Amino acid sequence: MARTPTTHDPFNAVAEPKRRQVLAVMGTQELSVNEIVERLGWNQPMVSKHLRVLKQVGLVSERRVGRQRMYQVNAEKLRPIFDWVTPFEKLWNERFDRLDEVLEEMQKRRKNNE
Amino acid sequence: MARTPTTHDPFNAVAEPKRRQVLAVMGTQELSVNEIVERLGWNQPMVSKHLRVLKQVGLVSERRVGRQRMYQVNAEKLRPIFDWVTPFEKLWNERFDRLDEVLEEMQKRRKNNE
DNA sequence: TTGACATATTCCTATATAGGAATATAATAC
DNA sequence: GTATTATATTCCTATATAGGAATATGTCAA
Incomplete structure (x- = not known):
């Protein structure tokens, strides 16, 4: 059997250090992907991929505004x-x-x- | 690049649900491998393997007593x-x-x- | 409709499990 | 030495990444 998938629960999702960074940089603010990209200095696909995992476990929520997608930490998870x-x-x-x-x-x- | 190894830090070590169970069943007691095996109802190699990971990240300490190995949670980690x-x-x-x-x-x- | 902008997805690969089964190591007793 | 008890390790395999590179999708503006 393989390892528990990262999308299985919050424990596995935040085991990845980069995803903890994403959550930390977001804090209490609602940010667009590009704003997160700028703050972290990573490439855009990398940020999107990590956001995807975080979203799948419910750790962030997504809201579409025009061509932007605003993300926000859902701390309760x-x-x-x-x-x-x-x-x-x-x-x-x-x-x-x-x-x-x-x-x-x-x-x-x-x-x-x- | 692959996923962060389970032995990399406590976050990754306890991402595995079984390892959280091991820590929970140990609590504040010092237990031998067999005692843990009995309490969890798993096979012995499985327990030993998980203890190995926990030990590598310092989450448990090991003490040899005769042919037994006593394990204890190192909560600070x-x-x-x-x-x-x-x-x-x-x-x-x-x-x-x-x-x-x-x-x-x-x-x-x-x-x-x- | 064409271009620019914002974001997501796909394809690729090296790497690391977790568990089952079998076996090895180590210590003690007889 | 030999058997027994206690624990660790090895071998095997299916599975799932994380990141880079390239590309796709979606939305707005002129």
């Missing part, structure tokens, strides 16, 4: 990543008296079989 | 993921009066070229 990684954060960042909470969260996670 | 995804969390989770902070963080991130 990053939530599964945030939710998955947050419990671990306690392990390096907080005092030991919250370890029990960490364990509880792990337990729930285990039940959900994820 | 997940920090880059946490740090990257956290600013976006504000976009869906908090009131709009903190949007300026979000933008600041995005800006810093952009300067670090990540």
